[in-house]
Amino acid sequence: MEFLNDEVLDILDRAGADVDHAARHVRFDRGLILDAVAKAPSEFTLHARNPARDVTLGGRRINFCPVASAPYCSDIDRGRRPGNFADFGDLLRIAQSLNIMHAFSGYPVEPIDLPPETRHLDCYRAFVTLTDRVWHPYGLGRARAADGIEIACLARGIDRERLKAEPGVITVINSNSPLRFDGPMLEGLMEMARAGQPVIVTPFTLAGAMSPATLAGALAQQNAEALAGIALIQILRPGCPAVYGGFTSNVDMKTGAPAFGTPEYAKAALAGGQLARRYGLPYRSSNANASNVADAQAAYESEMSIWSAVMGHANWVLHGAGWLEGGLTASFEKMILDAEMLQMMAAFLDPVAVDDDSLGLEAIAEVGPGGHFFGTAHTLARYETAFYEPIVSDWRNFETWEDGGGLDATQRANAIWKQILADYEPPPLDPAIAEAIDDFVARRKRETSPTAA
Amino acid sequence: MEFLNDEVLDILDRAGADVDHAARHVRFDRGLILDAVAKAPSEFTLHARNPARDVTLGGRRINFCPVASAPYCSDIDRGRRPGNFADFGDLLRIAQSLNIMHAFSGYPVEPIDLPPETRHLDCYRAFVTLTDRVWHPYGLGRARAADGIEIACLARGIDRERLKAEPGVITVINSNSPLRFDGPMLEGLMEMARAGQPVIVTPFTLAGAMSPATLAGALAQQNAEALAGIALIQILRPGCPAVYGGFTSNVDMKTGAPAFGTPEYAKAALAGGQLARRYGLPYRSSNANASNVADAQAAYESEMSIWSAVMGHANWVLHGAGWLEGGLTASFEKMILDAEMLQMMAAFLDPVAVDDDSLGLEAIAEVGPGGHFFGTAHTLARYETAFYEPIVSDWRNFETWEDGGGLDATQRANAIWKQILADYEPPPLDPAIAEAIDDFVARRKRETSPTAA
Numbered sequence: 013m014e015f016l017n018d019e020v021l022d023i024l025d026r027a028g029a030d031v032d033h034a035a036r037h038v039r040f041d042r043g044l045i046l047d048a049v050a051k052a053p054s055e056f057t058l059h060a061r062n063p064a065r066d067v068t069l070g071g072r073r074i075n076f077c078p079v080a081s082a083p084y085c086s087d088i089d090r091g092r093r094p095g096n097f098a099d100f101g102d103l104l105r106i107a108q109s110l111n112i113m114h115a116f117s118g119y120p121v122e123p124i125d126l127p128p129e130t131r132h133l134d135c136y137r138a139f140v141t142l143t144d145r146v147w148h149p150y151g152l153g154r155a156r157a158a159d160g161i162e163i164a165c166l167a168r169g170i171d172r173e174r175l176k177a178e179p180g181v182i183t184v185i186n187s188n189s190p191l192r193f194d195g196p197m198l199e200g201l202m203e204m205a206r207a208g209q210p211v212i213v214t215p216f217t218l219a220g221a222m223s224p225a226t227l228a229g230a231l232a233q234q235n236a237e238a239l240a241g242i243a244l245i246q247i248l249r250p251g252c253p254a255v256y257g258g259f260t261s262n263v264d265m266k267t268g269a270p271a272f273g274t275p276e277y278a279k280a281a282l283a284g285g286q287l288a289r290r291y292g293l294p295y296r297s298s299n300a301n302a303s304n305v306a307d308a309q310a311a312y313e314s315e316m317s318i319w320s321a322v323m324g325h326a327n328w329v330l331h332g333a334g335w336l337e338g339g340l341t342a343s344f345e346k347m348i349l350d351a352e353m354l355q356m357m358a359a360f361l362d363p364v365a366v367d368d369d370s371l372g373l374e375a376i377a378e379v380g381p382g383g384h385f386f387g388t389a390h391t392l393a394r395y396e397t398a399f400y401e402p403i404v405s406d407w408r409n410f411e412t413w414e415d416g417g418g419l420d421a422t423q424r425a426n427a428i429w430k431q432i433l434a435d436y437e438p439p440p441l442d443p444a445i446a447e448a449i450d451d452f453v454a455r456r457k458r459e460t461s462p463t464a465a
Numbered sequence: 466m467e468f469l470n471d472e473v474l475d476i477l478d479r480a481g482a483d484v485d486h487a488a489r490h491v492r493f494d495r496g497l498i499l500d501a502v503a504k505a506p507s508e509f510t511l512h513a514r515n516p517a518r519d520v521t522l523g524g525r526r527i528n529f530c531p532v533a534s535a536p537y538c539s540d541i542d543r544g545r546r547p548g549n550f551a552d553f554g555d556l557l558r559i560a561q562s563l564n565i566m567h568a569f570s571g572y573p574v575e576p577i578d579l580p581p582e583t584r585h586l587d588c589y590r591a592f593v594t595l596t597d598r599v600w601h602p603y604g605l606g607r608a609r610a611a612d613g614i615e616i617a618c619l620a621r622g623i624d625r626e627r628l629k630a631e632p633g634v635i636t637v638i639n640s641n642s643p644l645r646f647d648g649p650m651l652e653g654l655m656e657m658a659r660a661g662q663p664v665i666v667t668p669f670t671l672a673g674a675m676s677p678a679t680l681a682g683a684l685a686q687q688n689a690e691a692l693a694g695i696a697l698i699q700i701l702r703p704g705c706p707a708v709y710g711g712f713t714s715n716v717d718m719k720t721g722a723p724a725f726g727t728p729e730y731a732k733a734a735l736a737g738g739q740l741a742r743r744y745g746l747p748y749r750s751s752n753a754n755a756s757n758v759a760d761a762q763a764a765y766e767s768e769m770s771i772w773s774a775v776m777g778h779a780n781w782v783l784h785g786a787g788w789l790e791g792g793l794t795a796s797f798e799k800m801i802l803d804a805e806m807l808q809m810m811a812a813f814l815d816p817v818a819v820d821d822d823s824l825g826l827e828a829i830a831e832v833g834p835g836g837h838f839f840g841t842a843h844t845l846a847r848y849e850t851a852f853y854e855p856i857v858s859d860w861r862n863f864e865t866w867e868d869g870g871g872l873d874a875t876q877r878a879n880a881i882w883k884q885i886l887a888d889y890e891p892p893p894l895d896p897a898i899a900e901a902i903d904d905f906v907a908r909r910k911r912e913t914s915p916t917a918a
Contacts, residue, residue, distance in 0.1 A: 014834035037834070084863075092863065191834040221837055225844045225851040227817045229825030265848040268839065269860040275812035275853045283817065302858070304866045309858050309874035311761040312806050315768030316813070337863055353765050359728035360769070364680045364736065372682030381467035381490070381644040384674055386721065391678045395718040398678040400728045405755070405762050407722040410537075410545065410790055413757045421762035 013038050013191050013240045017198040020244065027247045040240060046291075048243035048250075054292040056210065056253040058115065059180040061167045062144035062439060067114050069210070069255060069294040069327045074361075076299075076354050078107040079334035079342045080118025080148070080184075086336070087344035088306075088426050095121035095342070101138055103334065105436040106347055106429050108143040110333070112354045115146035117182065117212075117330045121342040129461045132156045133453045140167040140449060144439035151183040151200025151211065159456055161207045166448050167441075176208030179253060184296075184330070186259075187215045187237040189222040201241065205248040212296045212328065213241030214257025218270055219280075221263045227276055230260045231283050242293065255328060256293040258284025261300070270338045272300035273313025278320035285324030297326035299350060302338045306346040306422045310336060314353060322357055329354075348425035352404045359400040403428060466491050466644050466693045470651040473697065480700045493693060499744075501696035507745040509663065509706040511568065512633040514620045515597035515892060520567050522663070522708060522747040522780045527814075529752075529807050531560040532787035532795045533571025533601070533637075539789070540797035541759075541879050548574035548795070554591055556787065558889040559800055559882050561596040563786070565807045568599035570635065570665075570783045574795040582914045585609045586906045593620035593902060597892035604636040604653025604664065612909055614660045619901050620894075629661030632706060637749075637783070640668045640690040642675035654694065658701040665749045665781065666694030667710025671723055672733075674716045680729055683713045684736050695746065708781060709746040711737025714753070723791045725753035726766025731773035738777030750779035752803060755791045759799040759875045763789060767806060775810055782807075801878035801885075805857045812853040856881060 014036050015021055021038065025031040027048075030039040055070025067075045085099045086092040093099075103120035107113040119135055126134055132150055139147040140163060149160020164181045165172060185201045188194050193201075204211050215237035217223035219230035242254045260280035261272050271277070281297050288295035299321065301313030314335075321329045333350035336343045375390035385391050391398075404421050406413055419427075467489050468474055474491065478484040480501075483492040508523025520528045538552045539545040546552075556573035560566040572588055579587055585603055592600040593616060602613020617634045618625060638654045641647050646654075657664050668690035670676035672683035695707045713733035714725050724730070734750050741748035752774065754766030767788075774782045786803035789796045828843035838844050844851075857874050859866055872880075 188835065190829060190832055190836060190838075220844060220848065220851060221839060224823075224825030224828050224838055224841075225847055226823040226825055228819040228823040229828065229843075232824050232826065233829055262852045264860050265851055267861070269862065271852075271858075271860050274855075275809050275815070278813050279817055302860045303874070304859065304861075304863050304871075305873050306761060307873035307875065308759060308761055308764040308802050308878075311764035312768055312802070312809070313858065315765055315772070316809060319768070319772050338860075340863065349761050349765070356728050356765070356769060360731050362728070364732055366681040370677075370679040370681040371685050372677030372679055373685065375677050375682065376643060376686055379643055382641065383643060385643075385677055386674060388677075390682075391673060394678055395673065398673060398718055399715045399724070402727075405724075405766065406757065407717050407724050407755045407791075408720070408757075409722065410757050410793065418757075420758050420760035421756070422760065425761075 013193070013237065015193050015198060016195040020198050020202070023247060024244065040243065045239050045243045048246040049239055049291050049293070051246040051250040052242060052254045052293055053251065055294065056179065058146045058182060058210070059168070059178045060144060060146045061140060065145045067146055073327055074322060074329065075114040075327060076112055076329045076332035077115050077117035078103065078113055078120050078347065079331045080120060082121045082335065082339060082342035083124070084341040085121040085343070086341050088422060092341060094124050096125040097123035097134065100135065101142060102433055103342055103344070103347065104138055104142045106344070106432050107333065108145065108439070109432045109436055110351045112351050112358060113333060116143060117148045117328065118184065120334060127461060130457045133159060133456050136160055136163045137449055137453050141441060141446060142438055147181060148183055149181050151185050151197060151204060153196040154199040154203045157183065157200040157203035161203070161209060162452060163449060166452060167445060169445060172207065179209045182210045182212065184212045184214055184257065185241055187213070187241060189216045189237060190233060191237065193241065201245065202248060205245045205252050208249060208252055210253035210255060211245055212255040212257045213238050214259050214296060217260045219260060219262040219276065220265055221268060223260070225265065227280055227283070231280060231287070234258060234260050234284065235287050239291070254293065255296045256284070256288035256291065257296040258288070259298060260284065270302065272302045272338055273316040278316045281317065281320035282324040285326060289325065294327040295325060296328040296330060297321035297324055298331045299329055299333070300331060300335060300339070304337055306336060306343050306349055306425070310346060311349060311353070314350060318353055318357055322361070344429045345422045345425040348404060348428045349421060352402060355403070356400060466646070466690065468646050468651060469648040473651050473655070476700060477697065493696065498692050498696045501699040502692055502744050502746070504699040504703040505695060505707045505746055506704065508747065509632065511599045511635060511663070512621070512631045513597060513599045514593060518598045520599055526780055527775060527782065528567040528780060529565055529782045529785035530568050530570035531556065531566055531573050531800065532784045533573060535574045535788070535792060535795035536577070537794040538574040538796070539794050541875060545794060547577050549578040550576035550587065553588065554595060555886055556795055556797070556800065557591055557595045559797070559885050560786065561598065561892070562885045562889055563804045565804050565811060566786060569596060570601045570781065571637065573787060580914060583910045586612060586909050589613055589616045590902055590906050594894060594899060595891055600634060601636055602634050604638050604650060604657060606649040607652040607656045610636065610653040610656035614656070614662060615905060616902060619905060620898060622898060625660065632662045635663045635665065637665045637667055637710065638694055640666070640694060642669045642690060643686060644690065646694065654698065655701060658698045658705050661702060661705055663706035663708060664698055665708040665710045666691045667712050667749060670713045672713060672715040672729065673718055674721060676713070678718065680733055680736070684733060684740070687711060687713050687737065688740050692744070707746065708749045709737070709741035709744065710749040711741070712751060713737065723755065725755045725791055726769040731769045734770065734773035734779070735777045738779060742778065747780040748778060749781040749783060750774035750777055751784045752782055752786070753784060753788060753792070757790055759789060759796050759802055759878070763799060764802060764806070767803060771806055771810055775814070797882045798875045798878040801857060801881045802874060805855060808856070809853060
């Protein structure tokens with residue numbers, strides 16, 4: 013593995029790895045990796061500024077997060093456009109309003125209308141004012157992580173020691189596959205690990221491009237890269253929470269275009285979960301697809317991703333709602349369609365009650381051959397909560413649906429996100445905390461970029 | 466259970482059931498049901514007129530069949546229209562051209578432009594001339610089943626004894642839930658069972674309407690009805706192949722509208738498979754959805770159905786391609802979208818090769834940190850067959866896709882089915898056999914409806 017950071021090379025050297033400082037290459041003994049990885053907890057809790065939004069990573073818990081890091085955003089009225097801070101805020105407001113979004117794990121869209129040096133300060137302030145959930149500072153460079161840690165403390169009114177004991181932010185470090193961690197990512201990783209905040213280490217192993225054109229090869233490489241990153245975290249701070257990230261998919265071998273939600277992607281997502289459990293680590297997967305619009309392809313590729321994330325026992329499903337175009341676009345309509353798909357999966361995972369009352373043998377005897385159950389006491393007692401109620405799905409018959417405008421699911425999703433934005437109210441925040449965050453953001457903007465303040 | 470056929474009541478009476486002839490109600494002893502059901506084979510082969518198309522039902526085999534029995538059909542050019550024989554033929558031609566369609570299990574659309582008394586003769590002739598796969602005569606009345614059995618013999622050039630030994634057609638018998646088998650269905654069941662041809666017994670247990678508003682209750686009722694039908698088949702002809710059909714879903718409790726591909730549907734499909742395996746019976750499930758158009762809802766509800774059919778170990782997936790509107794419409798575009806989804810699932814089920822060659826450790830070492838795998842010998846040796854190649858999915862980047870017309874998946878599916886029809890060639894059929902079938906159809910038309918001949 014290549015580590016493009018001299019401090020990391022020194023740390024790994026002292027920890028017993030075989031380091032070639034000139035080439036910045038590191039070889040790890042199997043025992044060194046396994047001993048370090050074994051120090052990571054198999055389960056941990058992330059604390060939100062609203063304790064009702066705390067989330068647990070590990071075991072049987074599944075957390076869904078919205079799309080992250082898209083450079084574009086789109087909706088069917090305004091089309092596709094570069095990411096900007098107004099859309100960033102609206103996507104936060106929508107996700108905050110969807111119960112199935114358990115946490116944020118990145119900017120839903122990159123607000124490129126803000127200056128890059130101080131953009132993160134505006135974004136972090138938006139996370140802690142527009143939402144009350146766990147969120148995600150970026151790990152690209154030390155300052156972005158450090159500012160996130162500071163704002164996480166301010167938002168919860170706690171100090172760094174308390175934040176170490178009760179972590180509240182999480183970031184993703186991608187290896188630059190194959191076999192490389194770049195300098196800024198390693199700075200972010202160190203900053204987060206030293207503050208006791210969890211890092212998801214996700215190799216970007218597209219089979220046929222950044223890894224071999226076989227699932228076995230891509231997974232072997234994913235595993236090596238993920239474990240190397242997690243071992244480094246444990247060497248920096250033994251016991252620091254960390255997450256095994258799987259993102260293996262394949263490219264279209266004719267064009268080199270990345271593909272997601274493919275059969276190969278689904279198999280890799282399952283195998284990634286098996287590997288994470290082998291090492292006793294929480295597991296991160298995604299809801300990915302490669303469609304250019306929120307259409308049937310977007311839905312079926314997403315379902316392949318969602319089912320394989322759930323069947324793979326993923327604890328953290330990044331890009332859970334809103335992702336299109338292999339992650340290049342955050343779609344407002346897709347966010348609603350995904351929320352429906354995720355809610356359906358959550359309802360699917362609810363156990364089936366089986367007891368005398370639910371078996372309803374008396375109701376069956378009462379109705380008898382050829383009857384119906386609409387008016388029975390058994391039905392009346394439970395009809396309001398008997399079944400999952402959809403937000404997008406339209407089950408009216410064709411004629412009624414046509415008379416109602418004949419809108420497809422994407423058009424209905426459009427109306428839903430608009431209503432959500434119209435109904436949105438920010439979650440309560442102590443004005444003193446809001447002011448402290450404003451002061452911090454203003455000060456850091458002055459320090460970072462005097463002309464921007 | 467109510468059995469609306471006096472011959473069946475006599476047979477069940479003689480077999481030891483508790484029969485109330487006046488009410489036409491039958492009570493079965495648990496042992497009577499279990500002893501009878503135990504005589505059904507857990508696995509059997511259905512023989513097509515082209516032996517390469519033989520299919521096995523049971524064990525780990527999954528067979529996908531196109532949509533059946535829709536009264537309407539639709540495509541995005543011509544809209545929704547009543548079923549007719551021209552569309553019937555085109556849907557057969559498309560399904561015959563799709564490798565993932567393993568067999569036919571019903572008319573893809575009901576050709577209501579043909580006279581109802583002789584419609585089945587034209588349809589059966591179409592099955593054995595336009596396709597070379599296993600097919601499905603209707604079991605609504607004795608004659609429809611008997612004519613199907615005769616045409617199945619003619620198409621394969623075999624007699625009835627050989628057909629008994631090597632069955633080649635299959636039908637579905639639905640109970641009129643709750644707890645009723647109607648007269649014509651029972652006639653068809655008897656005709657098929659006596660000819661040794663398999664019957665799928667599928668209760669239509671929509672929770673909240675034809676069964677209790679609980680999954681446990683709906684499944685208990687499904688199980689009772691399915692086992693009653695399968696026991697009757699075994700009493701008529703011990704060892705006759707039979708299939709446990711599961712079709713439990715729920716209605717929208719606010720409107721009574723049927724819903725499919727819901728979380729409840731998916732759980733019922735899994736539990737149905739568990740029940741079928743408990744009794745050692747092959748299992749039938751479906752690819753169902755309630756959308757009015759081939760949109761994202763159609764795709765995500767179908768994926769819920771497909772995943773739960775596959776996870777439930779279904780051996781026969783009816784309505785596998787083309788179903789919309791809870792089965793009221795056979796959609797040309799949806800047939801293509803479903804074929805893609807089913808092919809993806811088949812590729813997903815392909816085991817992952819793991820050996821020294823596929824692990825590709827040498828290729829990883831050769832490429833090294835920061836490189837890419839596009840031109841390596843390991844990639845070049847396998848790029849043509851490395852990954853699933855889609856038929857509908859478009860993985861081009863947004864700009865290229867937009868320049869190419871910016872078509873969504875449903876629009877692309879439209880072009881695909883048109884190309885399939887343009888390329889279609891009927892599978893070879895011995896002219897003497899074709900003539901014998903024509904003669905039979907002409908004779909039966911004269912007998913059934915002299916004016917139609």
